[in-house]
Amino acid sequence: MRQLREVRLQSKAIKDITNGYPLILKDAIEPSTSEMDEGSLLHLVDKNGGYIATGYYGMQNKGIGWVLTRKEKEQIDKKFFAKKISEAVAKRANLYTSEDTTAFRVFNGEGDGIGGLTIDFFNGFYMVSWYSEGIYSFKEDIYQALDEVVNTRGVYEKLRFHTNGQYVRQDDYVSGEKGEFPLIILENKMKYAVDLNDGAMTGIFLDQRNVRKALHDHSNGKTVLNTFSYTGAFSVAAALGGSLGTTSVDLAKRSLPKTIEQFQVNDINHESQDIKVMNVFDYFSYAARHQLKFDIVVLDPPSFARTKKMTFSTAKDYPKLLKDALDITNEGGTIIASTNNASFNMKKFKTFIDKAFKEKNTHYKIIEEYQLPEDFTVPHNFPEFNYLKVVIIKVMN
Numbered sequence: 001m002r003q004l005r006e007v008r009l010q011s012k013a014i015k016d017i018t019n020g021y022p023l024i025l026k027d028a029i030e031p032s033t034s035e036m037d038e039g040s041l042l043h044l045v046d047k048n049g050g051y052i053a054t055g056y057y058g059m060q061n062k063g064i065g066w067v068l069t070r071k072e073k074e075q076i077d078k079k080f081f082a083k084k085i086s087e088a089v090a091k092r093a094n095l096y097t098s099e100d101t102t103a104f105r106v107f108n109g110e111g112d113g114i115g116g117l118t119i120d121f122f123n124g125f126y127m128v129s130w131y132s133e134g135i136y137s138f139k140e141d142i143y144q145a146l147d148e149v150v151n152t153r154g155v156y157e158k159l160r161f162h163t164n165g166q167y168v169r170q171d172d173y174v175s176g177e178k179g180e181f182p183l184i185i186l187e188n189k190m191k192y193a194v195d196l197n198d199g200a201m202t203g204i205f206l207d208q209r210n211v212r213k214a215l216h217d218h219s220n221g222k223t224v225l226n227t228f229s230y231t232g233a234f235s236v237a238a239a240l241g242g243s244l245g246t247t248s249v250d251l252a253k254r255s256l257p258k259t260i261e262q263f264q265v266n267d268i269n270h271e272s273q274d275i276k277v278m279n280v281f282d283y284f285s286y287a288a289r290h291q292l293k294f295d296i297v298v299l300d301p302p303s304f305a306r307t308k309k310m311t312f313s314t315a316k317d318y319p320k321l322l323k324d325a326l327d328i329t330n331e332g333g334t335i336i337a338s339t340n341n342a343s344f345n346m347k348k349f350k351t352f353i354d355k356a357f358k359e360k361n362t363h364y365k366i367i368e369e370y371q372l373p374e375d376f377t378v379p380h381n382f383p384e385f386n387y388l389k390v391v392i393i394k395v396m397n
């Protein structure tokens with residue numbers, strides 16, 4: 001049986017949650033929650049026992065759970081989940097009918113009213129990602145609700161929480177048709193190969209759709225360096241946009257066959273493109289030694305990276321990364337600087353950019369800015385959940 005717990009909120013948290021803040025922070029509640037089961041329903045109350053909201057208990061980063069409703073009578077059941085999912089689906093009507101794009105986010109966690117749960121659409125298949133054991137405990141109702149609301153060709157899932165330090169299991173198939181991978185999806189007419197049953201990731205980060213389009217549109221006649229390139233999705237966009245040549249750099253050995261595959265599915269001869277399995281920071285020295293410079297440099301590092309030799313944290317080292325990139329960017333060139341680190345906002349990110357260019361005595365102009373695309377819904381009035389920040393910078397001299 002699911003536990004139902006009455007939990008008293010601190011007064012600061014009462015204000016935030018009443019105003020729509022969806023996350024139940026660790027220090028928002030009293031007394032301690034050590035005795036609670038993941039997936040317990042939380043009746044959040046003020047000090048007089050007055051109802052504030054209903055949530056669930058699920059440990060995830062800085063929160064202990066998420067608010068589900070502010071209506072005391074609303075039951076958290078299959079009907080509730082079906083309503084949330086169908087509202088989310090309705091918001092993506094344009095993407096569902098698009099012929100140019102067949103992969104997008106259908107349900108974006110807290111932005112669609114259920115923190116800890118995301119659902120992505122990949123050409124008929126659905127990928128459900130669960131971010132805590134707590135939300136995963138609702139899986140039966142949620143899968144049934146999903147089936148009621150949409151026609152699923154097949155369903156896969158990712159468990160993005162740890163039990164005893166391990167992802168819970170390997171095979172991610174849930175129901176319906178088994179996919180044949182790579183599955184080809186379209187994004188603004190560009191093709192991408194994805195695999196829904198191959199480890200933690202699928203081969204494409206859907207939140208960068210608008211940035212890939214922007215790069216595509218800037219690339220004609222340009223040389224492009226794609227750092228932290230993963231499966232080379234940005235390189236493919238540049239090549240399809242008419243780039244004179246792309247260079248993709250990633251440390252992971254798998255990035256080589258994966259990037260070749262992305263080029264192949266778009267009928268681009270991968271041998272005409274440069275793919276380097278290499279530490280980006282070593283590549284900067286390599287490029288300097290060989291006097292290589294690029295018209296466009298894409299920077300999309302992970303928030304944290306640790307190699308044997310060094311650690312990199314975007315919050316600390318982004319200015320240095322930009323300065324290194326500037327050294328190998330042609331005059332009049334463009335840097336696309338991206339980060340998904342949720343711990344700082346766009347304003348702060350721009351201070352990193354300003355610092356780097358000042359230290360290099362170089363003028364610049366920000367020509368475009370991107371945050372999450374419209375299918376990655378963010379809770380109203382809480383921009384801190386809009387973790388993606390991308391700035392397209394023109395290097396002036």
Ligand code: SAH
Nearest residue numbers: 228229230233250251252279280300302305
């Ligand atoms: N830009 C990619 C996503 C990057 S994910 C895209 O849009 O698809 C981060 C990537 O950085 C991972 O593939 C990881 O292997 C790579 N990486 C992490 N540290 C690195 C380093 N020091 N040098 C090169 N690649 C690195």
